[in-house]
Amino acid sequence: MTAEPNDAWVEELLRLQDTDSKMTEKQMKILQAAVDIFAEKGYAAASTSEIAQKAGVAEGTIFRHYKTKKELLFSIVGPLIAKFVAPFVLREFTPILDAPYDRYEDFVRAIAKNRLEFARRHLPMLKILLQEIPFHTELREQFKTVVLQEIYARIERVIIQFQKAGQLVPLPPLTIVQLSASALVGFLISRFLIFPEQEWDEEQSLESVVQFIMYGLTPRSHTP
Template sequence: MSEPIEEWLEELNKLGDEKSMTDKQLKIVRAASEIFAEKGFAASSTNEIAQRAGVAEGTIFRHYKTKKELLVSIVAPVMAKLVAPFVMREFYKVLDSKYESYDQMLRAIIENRLAFLEKHLHVLKIFIQEIPFHPELQEQFEKLILAKVFEKITPNIRRFQEEGSLVNWSPYTIMRLTASSLIGYAAVRTLYGKREGSSWDDEQEREATIAFIMKGLAP
């Protein structure tokens, strides 16, 4: 049972507007979070979740009508209650800071988000695996994450464009291209770079990614 999952559950249970979860609900959500992260939603069964939670399978269906409802009860509230006050809290400090150049801001973003990714990878795997397949989760993600990040980054992008250091494309396009490169770097780093015996040079790959972005966005 990992500490990050315990941390998320603690925040989830105390930040909600509705009544706190019962002990059995906490056990169910904890077990489901672990199994969804390990195996993915489609390959998980309510029987397996019940066994790990130490409850009868019928107990799950007394709280959640379907496995999908259990997934949404974990992911959607976590986004709604944790993204702004918890997940985005440290990120806002980075986005609200003033930077001399776009590449300086990229380095700060990478350092901040990689630390968060490594700490919460077990739970975040659920988001990564399931968001593409569930429209209600996509809507939550766009509303609670993308919209807030776009709002924070746009003024910086506008300032760098006015200074002549970034191409005069829409901030949305610049963010999309930047995010694609950064997510690709983070994904390969997580899947390959951490393996024993890997030839991955993280500093070199990070700087190459930033250089690629800066050259592509040069005016």
Template sequence: MSDIEPWLTELLRLNDEEEKMTDKQIKIVQAAVEIFSEKGFAGSSTSEIAQKAGVAEGTIFRHYKTKKELLLSIVAPMMTKLIAPFAVKDFTKILEADYPNVEQFLRAITVNRLEFARKHFPVIKIFMHEIPFHTELREQFKETVAVLVLEKAYKAIRHFQEKGQIIEMPAPSSMRLIASTIIGLLITRFLLAPDSEWDEAKEIDYTINFIMYGLSPRA
């Protein structure tokens, strides 16, 4: 396994606030994240997690009753204690800042999300894989992130609509189109082509220009 990554350092800090993890738990969690991220929850087994962690399979079940409990022990604290506070605190600052134009607003969002994904992508990837299949994760996302962020995003969109910088469209529809484009950038950067030659500044420019003007030539 690789050395301890930033996401694992954060996860250990979050768990230690309640109960200090043992060295074996640390190895289990690191192995589980790597395997869940690579193969998905359904395609992974506790035996291969144990093998990668260098522990007996029974050791996993002494700490976690089921494979799903192991999954939730990884994703839940990251969502409730790290991702949600980040969304509420740091991302709120981005959404509520006073930007002179919509281009600077979109650039701030895109750069912010790129940095966040760069730091936490292994766990984000698991969450993306598993949220369609686990009601607990969907509800947790709605309660801890979506509700807290969306209204602020809608307010920012309506602000730029009033200034004539975004076309009139329901704010949820505008947000969906903006978010899907930025998420597409993140997926390509960190999931589909992580080893490709990449000019991040240019790709950010392309993303922002696409959101603002589509594929039509500018007049």
């Protein structure tokens, strides 16, 4: 029986695979099984034998399609970054980045809510990216080039706008992005990876993150 992707992004990944011919049913099973196991265990702890078992194929079948486990990983993450993550992130993110805001706080809150929903819907993909990008230079550089440069340029303009309005401390825009992103990403990692079983008041937790960011970035003359 053909493996059915358990999320829309997996189906999209299969469609975007850059191959000369259609993927076989066995390749689709292998890819789906690899996504599930890489997301659950991480690349280093995953074995091709358990991927084969989950896919319902012989282990040798994997190596007929992918020479190494790393090639299998790259066949997932490479297209995810180049063809799916970048356009998908930008497609969902662009309205947030381009909307008018009266305060930087409102901008941060909109981004936080947007990324929370994105993480909830695409958790397996994000797990693989978070787990593997720090350990694979090629993936890290590809991610920085394809995604971060596009997004950072837009956010930098917003930061400069609010600095000119006196709403943000006069730190370099990159520093402000790093500080804001550290707090938000830390919250998302805690919510979905470290303490997923804990009961969360997401609205209150997210608001606490926003206020934490703003406390550090608001000029003292603007604090209540």
